[in-house]
Amino acid sequence: MNLVVVQGVVRDDPVARSLSSGQQVISFELAVRTSDETLESVPVVVFDTACAVGPDDEVVVIGRVRKRFFRAGGATQSRTEVVASRIVPARRRAQVTKALGQAIDVLSGG
Numbered sequence: 258m259n260l261v262v263v264q265g266v267v268r269d270d271p272v273a274r275s276l277s278s279g280q281q282v283i284s285f286e287l288a289v290r291t292s293d294e295t296l297e298s299v300p301v302v303v304f305d306t307a308c309a310v311g312p313d314d315e316v317v318v319i320g321r322v323r324k325r326f327f328r329a330g331g332a333t334q335s336r337t338e339v340v341a342s343r344i345v346p347a348r349r350r351a352q353v354t355k356a357l358g359q360a361i362d363v364l365s366g367g
Contacts, residue, residue: 258364259322261319261339265290267314268312270311271285283302283304285300285301301318301338303341303344315348317345319345322339
């Protein structure tokens with residue numbers, strides 16, 4: 258099962274772009290504090306949905322991890338990112354609890 262839950266702060270303005278398939282993709286970087294208090298950057302993408310987040314918003318992202326490959330500058334490159342299925346403002350505790358409960362249901366096969 259590929260399921261990830263990440264909580265962090267949106268670093269910059271999300272960037273929206275259209276793919277050649279016509280799909281809309283929004284991407285942003287999430288600053289996540291580790292157990293030793295260092296910050297790590299986690300790239301997040303969301304497809305075909307409105308994404309109302311901005312810099313300094315603290316959010317909980319539920320989704321899956323993927324590694325994609327692409328050509329840039331004549332070379333094949335890769336990027337590991339979180340594909341979000343749900344983005345919830347961290348301050349909305351009831352919504353976060355509900356989203357986490359749904360993720361647990363998926364994990365338990367329910």
